[in-house]
Amino acid sequence: MLPNNKKQGQQIIKGIWIFNVIALIGITITLVFYITKRPISYPISPNITSTQISSVSAENPSSHSYAIPMGTLVHSPTPIIGNSATPFAPGKRPITIGYSVAGRPLEVYQFGNGSTARMIIAGIHGGNEWNTIVLADELITYLQEHDETIPVDKTLYILRNLNPDGEERAHTVDGRANDHGVDLNHNWPLFWQPDWRRDDCWNYRPLTAGAYPASEPETASLMNFISLHKIDALISYHSAALGIFPGGRPPDPASISLAQAAAAVSGYEYPPTKTDCDFTGNLADWASAQNIAAIDIELTNHTDSEFDRNFRVLITLLNWKK
Numbered sequence: 001m002l003p004n005n006k007k008q009g010q011q012i013i014k015g016i017w018i019f020n021v022i023a024l025i026g027i028t029i030t031l032v033f034y035i036t037k038r039p040i041s042y043p044i045s046p047n048i049t050s051t052q053i054s055s056v057s058a059e060n061p062s063s064h065s066y067a068i069p070m071g072t073l074v075h076s077p078t079p080i081i082g083n084s085a086t087p088f089a090p091g092k093r094p095i096t097i098g099y100s101v102a103g104r105p106l107e108v109y110q111f112g113n114g115s116t117a118r119m120i121i122a123g124i125h126g127g128n129e130w131n132t133i134v135l136a137d138e139l140i141t142y143l144q145e146h147d148e149t150i151p152v153d154k155t156l157y158i159l160r161n162l163n164p165d166g167e168e169r170a171h172t173v174d175g176r177a178n179d180h181g182v183d184l185n186h187n188w189p190l191f192w193q194p195d196w197r198r199d200d201c202w203n204y205r206p207l208t209a210g211a212y213p214a215s216e217p218e219t220a221s222l223m224n225f226i227s228l229h230k231i232d233a234l235i236s237y238h239s240a241a242l243g244i245f246p247g248g249r250p251p252d253p254a255s256i257s258l259a260q261a262a263a264a265v266s267g268y269e270y271p272p273t274k275t276d277c278d279f280t281g282n283l284a285d286w287a288s289a290q291n292i293a294a295i296d297i298e299l300t301n302h303t304d305s306e307f308d309r310n311f312r313v314l315i316t317l318l319n320w321k322k
């Protein structure tokens, strides 16, 4: 029995080996056939359609959007931070309230946290009146080191440069308009006119009032900020000469009172020098209609910040009683 069993066992093993060899050959043939006949594929299809590309970016808007408190116009998704470099120590950072036509941030510094809000605005005429921006920066620098200047019941906002595109373009009359060629002090939605009489009215370069009231992102951003923050008195700085202009047509009593108080401490002229220029659609008139005491102050030239006089104006603005 033993030899027979052994012979049977050897035959079974031989059969298993033959089966294995045949199976391996079959598997090899199948694999070779599969590899050589299957279609060529790429990790990424080279035929991405425009629809697919746009749907990808539409699904990811957050990576290119910015939190703007006022929900104002953003003409450029990429703010040009490098051109808004401010000469202040790090720590107190400005609020960006919107962007210029070219995408430069409009920066507001806040001081104090009282219930009554007041505001200083510089640079509405950009590089043509660049010394107003220098003044704003000097006031900001001082206040960052002297918190105690702000009364406990007040909040002060300083917008250092409403027209950064004009300021970047030139420190001459060429820097007066924004990047749409608009004079931002003719773009406000009260007494707005598409055009104005140009004689004796700073008509050195082609300037427009904008396509419609508050058409410009700079105007719309500041309008929203002023309305949302319940500003009750403001100063908009210009240069040069003429004096202090109160808002309103005719000027409202609160704006006249603030103009007189500012004139008393600064020596800037009130009433201002008469001019035939019709300031259609200006910021101070619009603010006056919002029950805000509003004045334009003209520095005496195009180069000096006149800090000392305007520091006294700042103290007056902070302590003036409406």
Ligand SMILES: [Zn+2]
Pocket (backbone or CB within 6 Å): 124, 125, 129, 237, 238, 239
């Ligand atoms: Zn001006």
